[in-house]
Amino acid sequence: MLSRCPGWEALNILDAPPDGPVAFSGDLSPGCLLAAYRAGAYPFPAYDEYTRALNEVVFADQIQEGRIRLLGESADPYAVSWWSPDPRPVLPVSAAHLGRSLARRLRNRLSWSTSLDRRFEPVVRECGAGRTPPWLTEELIASLVHLHDLGHAHSVEVWEDGELVGGVFGLRVGPVFSMDSMFFHRPGASKVAVNDLAARFAEAGGLLLDAQRDSPHVRDLGAVLVPREQYLRHLRDTAYESLPMPTATLPADRLARPTG
Template structure:
């Protein structure tokens, strides 16, 4: 029997598959998107009809068995968007952020970079979208993320070389957790600087974890560790409010070369 949930608040992912989709839902509107993040779930829209068909072929039996939930409107075709909550979850504790010694030397000695918060949110999102395969940052998802930014839920960190945007990261804040959706760089290591800067700013705002969503060697190099999904969800649900605003001043990136320094 298909497991149908009227909304994300009724979805229980604690016993869901550790390495596959935990739900399907075609609703990528900003209200649904924010509720999904609050439930510990993030979206992966398909980029074309072929990918849509693959989702249906690969997972329709699990949907029919109730192992994968369908969230929202019963009449909607859900397979255009899968939703994920991996176990374990890759996170970067804000106090464990990492910049390599070589990058720290470059920041101190040569790189004239600066960082900012929320100066170019949509530009950062679209830079993350450019030339990506598969194209999961669909126009519908971009539009909803921009709405969440306008509402104060989604944020970006920008890395600047003079007046040129050379790197960045963006995501959605849920209490003491910041779920990083994607990052980009136009100069080597600019995305690493963006994440380190986000960690410093988020810690000052009372944040604890940067959620990396998907594990990779790049995430580990940033200070990422794996935690059980149950532990991640406890942290996510432990604070209902976002707390202090994230500091937004434009600051020199070289300050990140000093481990004890804070924005």
């Protein structure tokens, strides 16, 4: 049973800054984490005291004006900033694609396979290993694992001869899958993970993979920018019928085969 987070449930972020935090709240409990994703926001924990203090000083005026909200009753709300960029980079599941070179390698040389939810926590920890700043805190990882146990968070794994060589993880909210992070130990493995996720999510009726933060890498995957308002409408699509994603371990070269 997840605790409710009325602050997130009542928050309207349409008028929040497009390129900065939309809220501060130190509550990373599973219930509040899921409520934030449903509201269209994702967390970025401060990784040291300087960053936490900077949050409080830099955004004080916007908080006083009500453009950025302080949520919950946590002792230190500035320990976690919450973001919802406008515009938002999203990848329609039908637009996911592998580059020609990677597709050729999958068809001719790579004997990779993919799976869903076989190694959720290891994928999360691989995504955080060596990253600067270190945003995947132990508290955040614990909440993500709890949400995975409840069926809200998922991972895709890429395997080479039994070795985990790539993956992606995130949270599913209706027709949207919000990808938190990805990793690779072999060139192209993270792209294969994202394409596999798109294929499995499409089979479950999903529409969009949310890349959260814009970058050349996510554009290369096929992401496009949409207004925040449009992104939020997708999250709140009440007509969407949630279906389970396929869980079978599958050959990765199927992703390189022509469709149609």
